[in-house]
Amino acid sequence: MSAVDEVGASDETSRTPRRHGGGPGVWLWRLAVPPIVLGVWQLAHHMRLSSSALLPSPGAVWDATVSLHRSGALWSNLSSTLAAAVGALTLSALVGTPLGVLLGMLPRAWAVLGPYLNALNSTPRIALAPVFVVLLGIGQSSKVALGFSIAVFIFLMNARAGVLSADEEHRRVCLTLGASKAQLFWKLYVPVALPAVFAALRLGAVYALLGVVSSEILASQSGVGQLIASYSATLSMAHVYSLLIILAIFASVLTLVLGAVEASLLGWQQAGRR
């Protein structure tokens, strides 16, 4: 049997289940969801199921979006929010991933610190927002800090879980080839943890954004959260819904981009599924 004949003949490959994540059918259904939601929304508004102050029509929300765009308030505040969210996400990844990998490699350190980290992770970080504002001021830093305080644990926990999933045989191979602790970190544990880190990246993007917007709602000079707070105070719900929809769209785009980056960097996973 030639080498080429054998390629792809592995039982493992043929046993790998098909993923149902794409295809034209799924995309058609996905595109059908917004018109259906808009239709139901319009119907609910038309039937006056709720007061029009609380449930404005889709048209009113569209008008609010246009007015936000024309006034220039939308883009300056949105860019402030997104910059803080991306900052919080980047910082969380840079701090949480190596820490998580190290804690996965050092079970004794995890045995000591694990309970405290779990306790810290279970505290409602929003309560710390005033502390961050007092410490870092009302600008971008305090927003980044709150987003970071939430998202960093996602990276830490996921990276550690990724390391724990490492195959013992792989570790033995690296050890017998003479790998040092630092080489084990870079050549085994970081690549092993990468799929879990990408899962953290997608989840962390959402949580970093939530942290930043929450911080802006409580106290800030700029940002979508600050706009939402001021429109909520005057019960301008069309503007509030408009901003929430815009945030949701940007969060979806961010996770789609991260998914594409994941697919290109983790090509070896796709190779096994082809």
Next chain:
Amino acid sequence: MALRSVTVGFGANGRAPVRVLTGLSLVVERGQLVALVGASGCGKTTVLDLVAGLVGPSSGEAAVLGEPPRVGRRDVGYMFARDALLPWRTARQNVELGLEVQGWGRRARRDLAERLLGRVDLSSVLDRYPSELSQGMRQRVALARTLATDPAVLLMDEPFAALDAQTRASVRSVFLDIWGDELDRKTVLFVTHDLAEALLVADRVVVIAGGRVQVDIEVPWSRPRHERSLFRRPDYSALYDTLHAHLRPGT
């Protein structure tokens, strides 16, 4: 390589250790290919782990090329029963792993990996991931990875056990060709549960039972050995039966 009255035990949670090797002694001359055979759990793999420095003896002495075993020695290579290829690395990158660890330059690593993959007939799949390769191909990549660092001592733990009979014969023949071609042959400890395979590949067959060496026999036939002609020899059956008798539990 010399193991003298070596005892190895494993225990956990304060329980009394279970002795896997009990006073095992074995001396292997440089360049010999010694097959270790025995029933499951008799301690064959523990002997390899001991020589590789992955486990330590609770008593007795062990020396490899004149030095105590230590994990990660450059002169000792270990090929595991499973290929254990890193799935995020291509075939070539897997072969390069040990060279990277030793600090080889990129160009030199690539050249050697390509040459070795060529020797195991895998030149056409250099940039394929393990998941795209058959089991036999993966095992050949693992063989190339083990040989890449050019260890003087080679530990092989049932390296072809996961393969079907035809692929096993083919990969085994590739290995024996490479080993036989070397001027300074590697010392090989080859663990197998297949007595016929042991008689086909080894200079000596050592039967382990009860945590120690039960029988240690020189294989009298010259190389190359061919399965069909070997099996037809009248003295083959006699030697096979003698060894097989010692494999039975309680002997």
